[in-house]
Amino acid sequence: MEFLPISIRINNQPILIIGGGNVALHKIVLLKRFTNSFRVIAPDILPEIKQIQGVEYVEKVYEPDDLKGFRLVYITTDKTDLNQQIADHAKALGCLVNVADNPSCSDFVSPAIYVDRHMTVAVGSDGKDVLASVKLRDKLKLWLSEN
Numbered sequence: 001m002e003f004l005p006i007s008i009r010i011n012n013q014p015i016l017i018i019g020g021g022n023v024a025l026h027k028i029v030l031l032k033r034f035t036n037s038f039r040v041i042a043p044d045i046l047p048e049i050k051q052i053q054g055v056e057y058v059e060k061v062y063e064p065d066d067l068k069g070f071r072l073v074y075i076t077t078d079k080t081d082l083n084q085q086i087a088d089h090a091k092a093l094g095c096l097v098n099v100a101d102n103p104s105c106s107d108f109v110s111p112a113i114y115v116d117r118h119m120t121v122a123v124g125s126d127g128k129d130v131l132a133s134v135k136l137r138d139k140l141k142l143w144l145s146e147n
């Protein structure tokens, strides 16, 4: 196993998302259950992202200075080499990174989550089989709602 399941406080600092496409939107929708403060940086940002309350967006290409002051960084551009480069810059600054197209260079991966008031169930596969994580989360969700 490579990834430790922990619960991190995220409501005290904005989350940085580089890239503003489908994966960025998907991440923001899931993260909205836990925080309401995001900065999105990309030359083309989906209108659905711009409309989300709590999203501050900047329409430009990534530059290394964009990382300053952030702790959690989701890297979601459609360019594999660029994603790797951003991850290297972010790690050098001490940020924790999630790289959408490369779990092996991510500092953290996102589990499949079920939330019921203050209780959470988070299922992960150590970054190896996301569909199995989603399937088990859905089974647990069903079982919990019936018991």
Ligand SMILES: C[C@@]1(CC(=O)O)C2=NC(=C\c3[nH]c(c(CCC(=O)O)c3CC(=O)O)Cc3[nH]c(c(CC(=O)O)c3CCC(=O)O)/C=C3\N/C(=C\2)[C@@H](CCC(=O)O)[C@]3(C)CC(=O)O)/[C@H]1CCC(=O)O
Residues within 6 Å of the ligand: 027, 030, 098, 099, 100, 101, 102, 103, 108, 109, 110, 111, 112, 113, 123, 124, 125, 126, 127, 128, 129, 130, 131, 133, 134
């Ligand atoms: C659980 C969830 C949480 C979240 O996203 O926050 C999550 N992925 C979700 C959905 C989803 N992801 C993908 C599909 C389409 C599948 C299909 O149809 O084939 C769907 C289904 C859908 O969208 O419904 C594709 C995909 N995912 C990853 C890769 C890259 C790779 O594996 O190399 C590719 C292939 C890309 C490609 O090749 O194009 C990688 C990761 N996805 C993870 C988490 C991390 C591992 C977690 C673990 O340890 O199990 C990890 C490693 C990194 C990360 O992102 O943290 C969320 C469900 C939310 C929910 O239901 O609540």
Ligand SMILES: NC(=O)c1ccc[n+]([C@@H]2O[C@H](COP(=O)([O-])OP(=O)(O)OC[C@H]3O[C@@H](n4cnc5c(N)ncnc54)[C@H](O)[C@@H]3O)[C@@H](O)[C@H]2O)c1
Residues within 6 Å of the ligand: 018, 019, 020, 021, 022, 023, 024, 041, 042, 043, 044, 045, 046, 060, 061, 062, 076, 077, 078, 079, 080, 082, 099, 100, 101
């Ligand atoms: N982890 C997952 O769950 C998952 C699921 C599907 C796809 N992916 C991978 O995630 C990546 C993104 O997919 P997508 O569907 O969101 O792509 P997309 O085409 O919808 O969005 C790409 C975004 O990257 C931005 N971008 C491009 N160059 C940039 C730069 N220099 N600086 C800043 N932003 C820049 C674009 O403006 C756009 O907003 C792909 O590599 C894909 O393979 C991951």
